[in-house]
Amino acid sequence: MNVVEASGLGKRYGGTWALRECTLAVPAGHVTALVGPNGAGKTTLLNLAVGLAAPSAGRVTVLGGRPAGSPAALDGIAFVAQDTPLYRNLSVADMIYLTRNLNRHFDRAYAEARLAELGIPQKRKTRKLSGGQQAQVALTLALARRPRLLVLDEPVAMLDPVARHDFMDTVLAAASADGVSVLLSSHVLAELERAAGYLVLLSRGQVRLAGEVKGLLATHEATSLEELALSYLRQHATEVAR
Numbered sequence: 001m002n003v004v005e006a007s008g009l010g011k012r013y014g015g016t017w018a019l020r021e022c023t024l025a026v027p028a029g030h031v032t033a034l035v036g037p038n039g040a041g042k043t044t045l046l047n048l049a050v051g052l053a054a055p056s057a058g059r060v061t062v063l064g065g066r067p068a069g070s071p072a073a074l075d076g077i078a079f080v081a082q083d084t085p086l087y088r089n090l091s092v093a094d095m096i097y098l099t100r101n102l103n104r105h106f107d108r109a110y111a112e113a114r115l116a117e118l119g120i121p122q123k124r125k126t127r128k129l130s131g132g133q134q135a136q137v138a139l140t141l142a143l144a145r146r147p148r149l150l151v152l153d154e155p156v157a158m159l160d161p162v163a164r165h166d167f168m169d170t171v172l173a174a175a176s177a178d179g180v181s182v183l184l185s186s187h188v189l190a191e192l193e194r195a196a197g198y199l200v201l202l203s204r205g206q207v208r209l210a211g212e213v214k215g216l217l218a219t220h221e222a223t224s225l226e227e228l229a230l231s232y233l234r235q236h237a238t239e240v241a242r
């Protein structure tokens with residue numbers, strides 16, 4: 001089963017296509033990494049998948065329904081946007097209260113236990129937390145919604161190496177122990193290496209490579225996801241320049 005399916009999907013801003021002719025399937029029960037240079041169209045694709053943007057062309061389904069038109073699909077998706085979306089003037093406890101009231105399946109016990117484990121005080125205003133702690137709070141709130149699909153846009157960009165590692169451990173545990181499907185964009189290829197089973201490589205608004213990481217490494221005779229992505233993007237950049 002696929003959690004996201006796109007067919008001829010495109011998004012245009014004015015005269016510029018941010019995403020073009022995107023056809024792909026994101027499989028259930030895996031971590032799928034969305035990789036590509038700045039401006040490649042990663043955020044655009046994620047926004048289309050979660051219903052925050054409407055397609056200019058083609059179609060996308062998520063958890064079997066149209067993103068914006070299907071309450072069942074929206075209920076099953078947790079999305080953490082690029083800029084760690086917490087209300088800065090609210091405390092962590094307030095964020096839990098707010099999220100709980102907006103979500104039917106919110107697991108408060110899980111959220112509180114996880115924040116205690118991380119040593120994040122519930123009384124503290126979110127603006128006073130470190131970048132890593134803010135990212136962990138956003139991830140905890142997302143996971144406590146008990147989603148079937150977790151969508152993360154650049155979740156580890158602001159984190160130090162240890163915080164990155166811990167964050168990705170949590171994401172991996174959610175995928176392997178709880179069967180949550182994960183779609184995440186990141187520039188931190190080393191962290192994706194151990195997490196991602198599937199890869200989607202975007203460049204200049206188009207999907208250049210998509211599939212199971214193991215298969216792609218074998219086909220392209222690469223030893224790591226980092227090597228595969230870098231060599232493919234460099235080669236493609238040269239082809240475009242010619």
Ligand SMILES: Nc1ncnc2c1ncn2[C@@H]1O[C@H](COP(=O)(O)OP(=O)(O)OP(=O)(O)O)[C@@H](O)[C@H]1O
Binds near residue numbers: 036037038039042
């Ligand atoms: N709201 C918008 N209005 C106009 N152009 C936009 C808008 N959002 C994105 N774009 C353009 O679409 C293209 C793709 O942007 P997008 O944010 O999806 O890239 P990205 O791969 O997420 O980049 P980054 O790695 O830098 O976050 C870029 O050229 C960007 O300038």
